[in-house]
Amino acid sequence: MLFTSLEFFLFLPLVLAVFALLPVRTRWLWLLIASCFFYGVWQPWNLIYLASVTALVIVSGAALGGTKGRGSRILILAAGLTALLGSLVAFKFYDFIATELERLVVPAGVSLPRIGLAAPAGYSFYIFSAASYLVDTYLRRVPFDANFGHSALYIAFFPKILAGPIERATSFLPQVLSGLRSDPGRLLLGLQLIGWGLIKKVVIADNLAPLVDRNFAIAGFAAPLELLISVYFFAFQIYCDFSGYTDIAIGIALLFGIQLMENFRRPYLSRSTAEFWGNRWHISLGRWFRDYLYVPLGGSQAGKLRRYVNLMTVFVVSGLWHAGLGYGVGWTFLIWGALNGVYQWIGLATRPFWRRAGELLPSAAGSLPLHVLRVLITFHLIAIGWIFFRAPSVADALTILRRIGSRLIEMPGLITRYPFTDEHYFGLAAIGFLVVVEVLDERRSIFQRLATAHVAVRWAIYYLAIFALLLLGRWQAKEFIYMQF
């Protein structure tokens, strides 16, 4: 069920109303039932995947809780993680690997068997939640007084099941255990987040999507300026699509008294790619990789060379995790991950130089023009990466880069002569609006600003938001990009 569908607008108030009427101690059960309905209503088969993962987590978790020997516990953890992550790899990559092996290695005429099963929506997300649950149980961080139902709700909780945030059991379960209660403040903030998320999704992302889809599909024929615009538009489309989903998810969870973790923090205002990936973009995934991959590999404490290798490993694995995101499984995601890994290498290698430069020119280091310049450079580096992320193939991505690059110097002249359409103007206006809001939000939260604003101003903003959704939203459009994981 999509957050932007009519069915969901009927489902949510109903779930909320029953939730409010139930005694606090049984509310978790109602949320579990609602979550299963949400996930299985259009694709009942999805529930088999969900039930299997949940059963595996509960059984492995119980075994970990009841076993004392270190060796046995490691074995249980390894078996659980292998089953979880193995299924993810099999569903996502096995058929692709088989195809590539047939193309590159296997003698002609020999065909490898295929699984032919695609992972259901949200599988990557709840597999990562489940894996973190097992590791945290092994480390005895998960509260033992949580029952099986609570654990099942942690995996299946409907606001986050399809596209995160990849919440930790250590944060989620204590909230469930202490009883789910909402209050007017949380309700209001939840509704505000839902509204803002919807604006990002249906007003901004889905209005940018048609132009992006069109031009990425004909990379070899679209005008270079049109390709450049599409790259910029895609950078904001994917941000608004994914962060819009996250805002809605966090907002819905708040309606039920559950605080999910922040997943985006105005990423395009980052001053370095390290800041972008470390603190601002898809934070829950970044922290997952940090805690469950980078740190176990030795992180930054295992020597200089290992640190570089660990960084690249994390970004390449992250690239692979993103493969299959509605744009097919292909080498583009590997390149995207590796490219971002290279950015980290360069950032790490040049860090002493920048630190020294900052010490020599302290006034320049803190100046607004330099700040803006760093933000712009970071944005463009990330946008180059997005070309590989979005393009249907490596060849298409290189075509886009080549065609834009070959006419880059002429772009200012082309812009003055280009026959821009309403679609371009609307996209630019939407992006401009978003940037203004984000800059304001960076200084002080827009929700705090709203809370202290005069009631007339606050209501006027609410009405503008509601009618922007009605008048400008693209409601017949597609599902959230990250839901296709």
Added chain:
Amino acid sequence: MTRLPRSALLFIAIGLAIYAGVYYAAEWLVYRTGKSNPFFKIASTERVEFDWLILGASHAMPLDFADFNTRIERETGLRTINLATPGTGPLYNRFVLENFLREHRIRNLLYVVDSFAFYATEWNEGRFMDAKLLRRTPFKLPIAESLYRYIRYEGVDPRAGLDYLTGFSKINNRERFTIDVWDGEKQFERIYRPSAAAVRSRIEYLYPGSAPSAMLPRYFEAFVKLIERSHAQGICVTAIKMPLTAQFRNQLPNEEAFDNAISALLDVSGVEFRDFSRELDESRFYFDTDHLNRAGLERFLDLHLKSLLTAPCRGK
């Protein structure tokens, strides 16, 4: 009443008032920018009586492109109105006919038959849900009542009724300031360059799934009801198939079986059926894979349509 519920009620009341204003503006724009939508034509036509009503899917639409309906009227001396709608089968066309007959009278109905429109729910029940049609359909209580009946008895999605009542598609119309002209009309003077790929992709679009479809009896029944409704009002019904290029016609799935079935059905129903699909084979008569352009329509008018419209009714 405490402060919070009072504020909430006030907020909702102001919101509804704004919504009403937006709804009114959207409805006003429907009349300002309307052109092709059948319900707009019904609402805006000043005449009450017509000699011919033309119904069908997009193949019938060129008969009303640019000045062509005026030309038909001039050359035949008859009053004609064309309410054909792109991608619509007999169920949607019956809905149009019933609403038209509330305040208008006709003597003859010309129904342009297309096999694709009898195969899939997309072209029948699905069309009631299409935002492109809903956003250009003026609000009228009788239409709402009629829509309710189609939801209750014909399996139309209730969301269509909700959309129509709330005016959501009109309010959300991204083309609210542009005139409602079907894309095909803009190409009316164009000459089609044959393309096998274009034909293939068009056929795939028109025949989703594989024809023949299990839905055929249902839409034959809907068509029979349309005919019976017409006959009950003393309207003479004639069915035709419009000319098509051989390249397009030869790729239509199961067309011969469909022709035989529809001929038998029309014969039993007392409806004259004229198949012109093998006429005007050359691509110069078409603006795309399967729609007549101006030159094609002029030829069709001279060769067949004029005599067909002016001849006495040969059906019931």
